[in-house]
Every structure is written in structure tokens, then in C-alpha cells.
Amino acid sequence: MDFDDILKEFEASKRPGHNEDELRAEDLQRLSTAWINERMVPELLPYENELIDRVLIRIRKQVEQIELNSIELQTHEKEIKLRLVVVESELDRVQFLIRSYTRTRLQKIDKYSLYIRSNDTESAKLSNNELTYMERHLELLLELYNSQFLKNLPESLQAIDETGGGVSMIEEPDLDRPVFVKALADNVVDVDDEEVELTTNGIYVLRYRAVMDLVKVGDVRVL
Amino acid sequence: MYGDLAHKLILDAKRTQSLDKLPLYQDTLVRSIVREIRSLQKEADVLTEHASQDDDRVNQGQLFVCHLCMRRNKRCLLAYQRLRAERLDELVWANNDISKEQMDNLSPQEQDYLKKYNDLVSEFKGPLEKIDLGGSLEPPVDVFIDVRVLKDAGEIQTEYGVFNLTKDSQFFVRQADVERLIQQGYLKKL
Numbered sequence: 001m002d003f004d005d006i007l008k009e010f011e012a013s014k015r016p017g018h019n020e021d022e023l024r025a026e027d028l029q030r031l032s033t034a035w036i037n038e039r040m041v042p043e044l045l046p047y048e049n050e051l052i053d054r055v056l057i058r059i060r061k062q063v064e065q066i067e068l069n070s071i072e073l074q075t076h077e078k079e080i081k082l083r084l085v086v087v088e089s090e091l092d093r094v095q096f097l098i099r100s101y102t103r104t105r106l107q108k109i110d111k112y113s114l115y116i117r118s119n120d121t122e123s124a125k126l127s128n129n130e131l132t133y134m135e136r137h138l139e140l141l142l143e144l145y146n147s148q149f150l151k152n153l154p155e156s157l158q159a160i161d162e163t164g165g166g167v168s169m170i171e172e173p174d175l176d177r178p179v180f181v182k183a184l185a186d187n188v189v190d191v192d193d194e195e196v197e198l199t200t201n202g203i204y205v206l207r208y209r210a211v212m213d214l215v216k217v218g219d220v221r222v223l
Numbered sequence: 224m225y226g227d228l229a230h231k232l233i234l235d236a237k238r239t240q241s242l243d244k245l246p247l248y249q250d251t252l253v254r255s256i257v258r259e260i261r262s263l264q265k266e267a268d269v270l271t272e273h274a275s276q277d278d279d280r281v282n283q284g285q286l287f288v289c290h291l292c293m294r295r296n297k298r299c300l301l302a303y304q305r306l307r308a309e310r311l312d313e314l315v316w317a318n319n320d321i322s323k324e325q326m327d328n329l330s331p332q333e334q335d336y337l338k339k340y341n342d343l344v345s346e347f348k349g350p351l352e353k354i355d356l357g358g359s360l361e362p363p364v365d366v367f368i369d370v371r372v373l374k375d376a377g378e379i380q381t382e383y384g385v386f387n388l389t390k391d392s393q394f395f396v397r398q399a400d401v402e403r404l405i406q407q408g409y410l411k412k413l
Contacts, residue, residue, distance in 0.1 A: 103360060
């Protein structure tokens with residue numbers, strides 16, 4: 001925990017009605033949303049740095065607590081056991097969310113790495129760890145291609161990020177892929193030349209491009 | 224005919240998609256395709272020299288076909304290698320021991336890549352050690368599960384005591400503790 005976290009926690013505790021428990025529940029909700037969004041949306045979303053950090057800190061504490069408690073297990077068998085099981089189910093689920101979230105992001109990063117690298121707004125969505133991973137993985141792949149055949153080709157054919165010649169070698173996320181969304185507020189979106197009205201609580205299938213800004217501000221929820 | 228070899232390579236890649244294991248790396252085929260590209264390049268060079276003299280439609284057409292063939296060959300090579308690289312990545316994430324037969328099917332360069340990618344993944348997992356990134360991507364249902372032992376796996380130590388995993392015995396254990404053994408096929412979830 002660094003200084004910023006201490007400050008944040010202090011501030012959070014000062015706000016009325018915002019105790020640690022509520023904050024925790026809120027974070028969990030946000031983690032689920034981040035996970036669902038990341039899985040259902042074609043493009044890479046910005047990394048939830050602070051959120052993940054907070055959750056990781058709690059996980060660490062919980063793991064410590066479990067270890068501490070299981071030492072006492074022999075003495076106060078029953079009551080502790082029940083509590084441990086509850087804490088562990090919770091822990092398993094949160095760990096799963098983060099695991100799946102991270103792996104989904106890695107899949108997208110691997111798939112679109114050339115595109116992400118060529119574009120500053122896209123690169124800014126990655127965490128430092130992800131950025132290092134992407135650079136290194138690309139390096140390894142290039143090394144593999146080069147040593148297998150690429151270096152033996154005529155020089156004019158050695159690039160792997162050409163966009164000319166009818167076929168682009170850089171794969172981009174398909175923003176026109178349809179997504180299921182639930183509207184959380186009334187909005188109007190443009191689809192081609194038509195306007196589509198979104199009413200609160202309605203469920204729609206739309207091209208991601210039409211609702212991508214609303215997803216980011218939280219006016220629609222991806223299903 | 225130009226492009227036939229690359230077609231063979233793509234067929235092999237297509238077959239690979241439906242196999243559990245990566246088949247043998249097509250070294251000779253890849254080499255011949257590279258050779259084909261180089262001879263095409265030579266031909267293209269000659270054609271370019273002649274073309275500079277006058278505006279000759281036949282010559283231009285030939286040149287165009289040469290370039291198309293080279294590019295297509297290159298794309299096939301890349302597609303083939305990318306598919307294999309992706310499969311290698313999956314192997315690393317599955318975190319199981321890679322059998323000797325599988326290793327023998329890889330080219331030396333691929334083996335090298337596999338090793339380096341493995342290091343990269345471990346490095347990435349480092350800051351997230353509490354999450355076990357290689358773990359199951361199925362949502363967890365129960366903390367404790369019943370498992371049956373399929374192969375002797377010796378003793379394991381957990382927070383809930385020591386289990387002696389002998390074949391055909393059955394245990395009620397914490398899923399997280401035995402995840403790896405299930406993946407490796409020692410235990411079966413009931």
C-alpha cells in the first residue's frame with residue numbers, strides 16, 4: 001500500500017455512508033462490469049488500474065487471514081470453519097474474475113498487437129505489465145518469423161506490417177460487430193442514416209460502433 | 224505451378240486446426256516456398272529491366288503476376304507460422320508438461336520460441352501471483368469438490384491436512400488445492 005492508497009482510504013472513510021464494506025461491494029460490482037464489458041466488446045478497453053490494485057490488496061489480506069485462521073482451526077473447529085468456507089468462496093470468485101479479465105485482455109492484445117502499437121490512444125489502454133508483455137511477445141514472434149523464413153525472402157517482402165496491396169497485415173478490432181446492450185438511460189444513437197431511440201431498461205442488439213461511447217460513460221450496459 | 228507449394232502448406236495448417244497436437248514442422252516445404260519466392264523475384268527483376276524500354280502490356284502483366292505470387296506465398300508462410308505460434312502459446316498457458324513427441328514435431332526455432340514465451344508468461348504472472356493466471360477459466364461453483372484419484376500422485380499437503388493420493392481413492396478437497404492435478408489428469412472431478 002502506498003501513500004496514495006492511504007489517503008484514498010482516509011478520504012473514503014470520511015465520506016458519510018461510505019464505509020469499507022460498501023466500498024468493497026461497489027468495487028466488486030465494478031469489477032464484474034469491467035469483466036463483462038471486456039469480454040463482450042470487440043475492442044480493448046482501458047485497463048482498470050486503480051480498481052484492480054484495490055481488489056488485489058484485499059485479496060492479499062484475505063489470503064493472510066485464511067492462513068492465520070487455519071492455524072487456529074484445530075482449537076475452535078466449527079465456527080471458524082464455516083467462516084473460512086464463506087471467505088474462500090468469495091476469494092475464489094474474485095480471483096476468477098480478475099483471472100478471466102486479464103486473460104481476455106491478453107487475448108485481445110495478442111490479436112491486435114500491431115494495431116495497438118501503431119496507435120497511441122490504444123497503447124494508453126494497457127497497463128505497464130501488459131505493455132511490456134506485448135512488446136516482448138511481438139519481438140519473439142518476429143524473431144521466430146525471421147529465423148524460419150522471413151530473413152531469406154527478398155528485402156522488399158520482409159515487412160510484417162504492410163497495409164498496401166489490397167490486404168492489410170494489421171488486424172484491427174471489428175467495431176461493427178453486433179453487441180447486446182441494456183439501456184440504463186434514455187438516449188438516441190445513429191445507426192447508418194437512421195436514429196434509434198434507446199429507452200431505459202430496453203434491451204437492444206446494435207453494432208458496437210453505435211453504442212461505444214455510451215458504454216464508456218455507463219449509459220448502456222453490455223450483456 | 225506457382226503457388227501450389229503454398230497451397231499444400233495451407234492444407235497442412237488447416238489439418239492442424241483439427242488436431243490436438245501440432246504435427247511435424249514442414250521444413251522442406253517452407254524452404255521450397257522460400258526458393259520459389261526468390262526465383263520469382265529474379266524473374267521480376269529481369270522483367271523490370273526490360274520494361275523500362277517501352278510500354279509493353281505483356282511484360283507488365285507478367286510482372287504483376289510475379290508480384291502477386293510472391294505476396295501470396297509470403298502470406299501463406301506467415302499464416303502457417305502464426306497458427307503454429309498460437310498453438311505454442313496455448314501450450315504454454317495450459318502449463319502441462321509437453322510430451323517428447325510434441326517437442327520433436329517442432330523446429331529448433333519453434334522450441335526456442337516456446338522456451339522464451341514461457342519465460343515471458345512467468346514474468347507477466349509475477350505481479351499477479353495471488354490470482355493464479357494459469358488456473359481454470361471456468362467460473363468456480365464450489366470451494367470443495369469430490370475427486371477420484373486416477374493415477375497415484377503421492378502425498379499432497381493442504382491447509383486442511385495431508386492427503387495420500389492412491390489410485391481409486393476418493394477425497395473431498397478444496398478445488399484450488401488440486402486444480403493442477405486435475406489439469407494433469409491425476410484426479411477426476413466427480
